[in-house]
Amino acid sequence: RSEPIVAGGKHIVVVGGGDTASDCVGTAFRQGAVKVTQLDIRPQPPEKEDKLAVWPFWATKMRTSSSQAEGAVREFQVATLEFVGDEDGNLTGVKCCQVDDRRKPIAGTEFIIKSDLAFIAIGFRGPFTGSVLKDLGDKLSLNTDRRGSTNVVANERDYRTSVDKLWTAGDVRRGQSLVVWAIREGRQAARAIDETLMGSTVLPR
Ligand SMILES: Cc1cc2nc3c(=O)[nH]c(=O)nc-3n(C[C@H](O)[C@H](O)[C@H](O)COP(=O)(O)OP(=O)(O)OC[C@H]3O[C@@H](n4cnc5c(N)ncnc54)[C@H](O)[C@@H]3O)c2cc1C
Numbered sequence: 001r002s003e004p005i006v007a008g009g010k011h012i013v014v015v016g017g018g019d020t021a022s023d024c025v026g027t028a029f030r031q032g033a034v035k036v037t038q039l040d041i042r043p044q045p046p047e048k049e050d051k052l053a054v055w056p057f058w059a060t061k062m063r064t065s066s067s068q069a070e071g072a073v074r075e076f077q078v079a080t081l082e083f084v085g086d087e088d089g090n091l092t093g094v095k096c097c098q099v100d101d102r103r104k105p106i107a108g109t110e111f112i113i114k115s116d117l118a119f120i121a122i123g124f125r126g127p128f129t130g131s132v133l134k135d136l137g138d139k140l141s142l143n144t145d146r147r148g149s150t151n152v153v154a155n156e157r158d159y160r161t162s163v164d165k166l167w168t169a170g171d172v173r174r175g176q177s178l179v180v181w182a183i184r185e186g187r188q189a190a191r192a193i194d195e196t197l198m199g200s201t202v203l204p205r
Contacts, residue, residue: 008032016121026067044076124176
């Protein structure tokens with residue numbers, strides 16, 4: 001049984017500037033982290049949005065989530081170069097550098113942030129393809145796509161996959177999404193499964 005990963009008493013680095021990174025920051029503080037540093041490769045947005053300057057693109061402005069407000073140190077325009085460790089392979093720091101407007105490292109700006117635990121929150125990688133999905137793909141030709149990550153192919157009508165009597169719903173089908181979609185797809189898939197197994201049904205009012 002593996003040890004739980006906890007942030008209590010540790011220096012934490014969170015790589016990424018999105019909502020998931022914010023969740024990591026908040027959770028780390030809940031667990032009693034000593035210090036939490038969040039790295040965002042994007043430039044620091046202005047305090048006030050300037051719609052005309054960036055039109056037709058979405059105007060961003062500096063936002064601070066409730067978890068960031070608890071005291072996270074936020075570094076902007078920073079790339080992660082390397083995880084630094086001791087001889088036993090334990091993390092001791094994260095080597096970073098400043099980047100230019102094209103996100104290219106700026107020579108001579110490297111610095112190391114002390115860190116005992118780092119979280120990488122830079123995008124949904126898709127369902128884990130190592131075990132069940134690989135088995136089903138190898139043995140039963142389960143169809144997957146390459147929409148950014150590897151998702152299982154099924155339509156939104158009956159949620160059937162390419163394998164007989166195998167249905168799928170939620171993030172594994174549509175890619176990274178929201179809870180409301182997972183609930184909707186789960187309910188619709190359940191109905192489609194029920195119809196297949198039990199025949200057409202009339203839902204109770
Ligand atoms: C950090 C983070 C923050 C998020 N915040 C929000 C938010 O604020 N609002 C929002 O709407 N959405 C949010 N999301 C997205 C939301 O969590 C997902 O869209 C949603 O959970 C998808 O539901 P799901 O049932 O498809 O998949 P999951 O919730 O991922 O459930 C899949 C389940 O399958 C299990 N599983 C995997 N492999 C196997 C196996 N071989 N055998 C048995 N079980 C297995 C997993 O353990 C897991 O419990 C967030 C996601 C993350 C990662």
